[in-house]
Amino acid sequence: MESIPKSSGEHPGGETPHRDVAAPSGDVLEDVLSRLAAVEASTTARAVLAQVLTATLLAFTRTSSVRDPLPDTAPGSAEEALAAMAGVDHLRASLAAVDATWQVAAEQRIRRDDAAQGMSAEEQGRGAGQEIALARRISPAASSFSQAKARRLVQHMPGTVDRLWSGAVTDQQASAVAGALDGAGDETCRRIDDEIREHPEMLHGKGHRRLQAEIRAMVQRLEPETSRERAERAARSRHIRMTPLGDGMARVTATLRALDAVAMMNSLHSRAESQRAAGAKTSLSALEADLLVEDVQHGAQGGENADLSPRPRLRPGLDIGIIITDTALLGRDDEAETAQLEGYGTIPAHIVRDTVGGRPPGHLRHDEGEHPDEEVAAFYRRLFTAPRTGDLIAMESRARAFPAGLARMLRWRDSTCRTPWCNAQIRHSDHALPYHRGGPTSFANGQGLCARCNLLKEHGLWVLTPVSRTGSGDDSGPGDDPPAGAAPPAAWIWNSPHGAMGISPTPPLITPWPTPPVAVEEEPRDEEPQDSAGPASSPPP
Incomplete structure (x- = not known):
C-alpha cells in the first residue's frame, strides 16, 4: 500500500521524522480516507x-x-x-x-x-x-x-x-x-x-x-x-535453553521444578557470598555463574566421586567446533576478525586466540602468572575459509542421507534453523529442493532445520526457489539439478501452500565485512493496492 502522508516534513515533537513524505494538499485525514475509499x-x-x-x-x-x-x-x-x-x-x-x-x-x-x-x-x-x-x-x-x-x-x-x-x-x-x-x-x-x-x-x-x-x-x-x-x-516439560549474546557471552535459562530452582539459587548465592567474604574481587553475580559452570562440568567429569578430584574448566575430550581463518587465529591481532562457534554463532576471534593462549576474557588475576585454566583439554576443529566471502568449498554426496561431515558443515554454516524467522536449534539436515524431485545431496542444496520445520515442510506444497548471487533469480528452477560443486544460492525464497512468503539468506561460515546484501526482485505493484487473492470465501468466525 502507499505510504500514509504526514502534514509536514517535521515530526510533531520537533525531531527528525521516521521518513520524509511529501505533504499532500488539503487535510491529511481527508486525503488518507479518500485513498482508502478508493x-x-x-x-x-x-x-x-x-x-x-x-x-x-x-x-x-x-x-x-x-x-x-x-x-x-x-x-x-x-x-x-x-x-x-x-x-x-x-x-x-x-x-x-x-x-x-x-x-x-x-x-x-x-x-x-x-x-x-x-x-x-x-x-x-x-x-x-x-x-x-x-x-x-x-x-x-x-x-x-x-x-x-x-x-x-x-x-x-x-x-x-x-x-x-x-x-x-x-x-x-x-x-x-x-x-x-x-x-x-x-x-x-x-x-x-x-x-x-x-x-x-x-x-x-x-x-x-x-x-x-x-x-x-x-x-x-x-x-x-x-x-x-x-x-x-x-514437570515433564522442564528444559534448558541457550541464547547467544554479544561479545562472546550467552544466556542459559532453565525451566525447573520450583523447589529445585530455589534450592539451587540459594546454594549458589551463599557460596558466592562466602567467596566474597574470603576476599574474592569478582562480583557476586559473576561468582554465582562461575560456580554453576564448575558444578556442571565437575559433575559431568567425576560423577559420585567428583568432590575428590580437581576441577578443570573444560572436560577432557570436549569437542568444540570453531570455524576461523588462519589470519584470525595465527596472524595479525585484528580485533575486527570473527570466528564461528558451533551451537552459538559469531564470536570475536580474539576470544578464541586468548582462550587457546590461556587468557580467557573476564578473569581477574591476583598474582602474575596465575590462571584458572590450568588444564584445557578441548579438541578444536578448525576449517579455513575464504577471507573475502566466508564460503567453504562445496561438498557432494551420491547418497540420500547427508554424510556426517557434510551435515556438520551445514550446522556450522546455518547456525540455527533456516526456516524464515525460526530461531530453533538445528536437528535435521534437509534437501532444500527435495531429493525425490531431483535435489542433490550437496552443500549448496543442503540446509539445517529444526525437527518441527523439517517434518512440516513436506505437509502441503511448499516451494523453495533459489536466488542467485546476482539477485536476478537462479537459472535453475525447483527440481532442476544444480551443477556439481556449485556454491550455495544467496538465499531461498519460501512459499507456503496458501501464499505466505519469506526469505532465508544463506549465511557465510565467516561473516565478511561489510555483509553483502541479498537482492531479491519484487513483482511490480500497481499504484493502488489490489486484493490479488480475490474475494474471501467467508468472514472470520
Whole structure:
C-alpha cells in the first residue's frame, strides 16, 4: 500500500521524522480516507480495513490512560505526546484482538482446505502453524504459542477479547491471562472470563507476573482435582535453553521444578557470598555463574566421586567446533576478525586466540602468572575459509542421507534453523529442493532445520526457489539439478501452500565485512493496492 502522508516534513515533537513524505494538499485525514475509499477489494478485506480504522479512531478519542485524549490536547505540549503514546498502546490492544481473531480464522480455513483435498482428520491443519508464522514474520515456535493463546481467547474468553478490543485490557495482560490458563479446562476459562468481563478493575495496574500469579491461584481454586495432573505435566516439560549474546557471552535459562530452582539459587548465592567474604574481587553475580559452570562440568567429569578430584574448566575430550581463518587465529591481532562457534554463532576471534593462549576474557588475576585454566583439554576443529566471502568449498554426496561431515558443515554454516524467522536449534539436515524431485545431496542444496520445520515442510506444497548471487533469480528452477560443486544460492525464497512468503539468506561460515546484501526482485505493484487473492470465501468466525 502507499505510504500514509504526514502534514509536514517535521515530526510533531520537533525531531527528525521516521521518513520524509511529501505533504499532500488539503487535510491529511481527508486525503488518507479518500485513498482508502478508493481501494478495490473484497467485502471481507474492506471490512478488515474498516475495523482497523475504527480501532484507530477509538484508541485516540477514548484513551483511558490519560486525562485528555489526543484531539483535546494542545499542539506541541507534553500532554499531546503522552496522549499519542497512550493512544498507540490502546491501538496495540485493539489490533491484538483483531490479530487473535484472524489467527483462529486462518487456522480454520487451512483446515477446511485440507479437508477438501481429502486429508485425514489427523493431518488437517497440521501445517497451519508454519504458514501463519511465515505470514506474521515470527518463528514457528512463537507462532505456536501465539495460536494457542489466540484459540483460548477467541473460543472460550469472548469477554476478555471485547475488553482487549476496547483497550481496557492491554495486549500483555491478555497474553498473560491466556498463558496462565494453559492446561485449564474450558469451563474454568469461561468462569475467569466472566470475572474479567464483570470486574475489569481486577486488572488495573497489574503487571503480567502478578496477574499470572492471581490467575493461577484462581485455577487452583476452581480445579483442585486436576492440580496433581497439571503439576506432573508441567514437570515433564522442564528444559534448558541457550541464547547467544554479544561479545562472546550467552544466556542459559532453565525451566525447573520450583523447589529445585530455589534450592539451587540459594546454594549458589551463599557460596558466592562466602567467596566474597574470603576476599574474592569478582562480583557476586559473576561468582554465582562461575560456580554453576564448575558444578556442571565437575559433575559431568567425576560423577559420585567428583568432590575428590580437581576441577578443570573444560572436560577432557570436549569437542568444540570453531570455524576461523588462519589470519584470525595465527596472524595479525585484528580485533575486527570473527570466528564461528558451533551451537552459538559469531564470536570475536580474539576470544578464541586468548582462550587457546590461556587468557580467557573476564578473569581477574591476583598474582602474575596465575590462571584458572590450568588444564584445557578441548579438541578444536578448525576449517579455513575464504577471507573475502566466508564460503567453504562445496561438498557432494551420491547418497540420500547427508554424510556426517557434510551435515556438520551445514550446522556450522546455518547456525540455527533456516526456516524464515525460526530461531530453533538445528536437528535435521534437509534437501532444500527435495531429493525425490531431483535435489542433490550437496552443500549448496543442503540446509539445517529444526525437527518441527523439517517434518512440516513436506505437509502441503511448499516451494523453495533459489536466488542467485546476482539477485536476478537462479537459472535453475525447483527440481532442476544444480551443477556439481556449485556454491550455495544467496538465499531461498519460501512459499507456503496458501501464499505466505519469506526469505532465508544463506549465511557465510565467516561473516565478511561489510555483509553483502541479498537482492531479491519484487513483482511490480500497481499504484493502488489490489486484493490479488480475490474475494474471501467467508468472514472470520
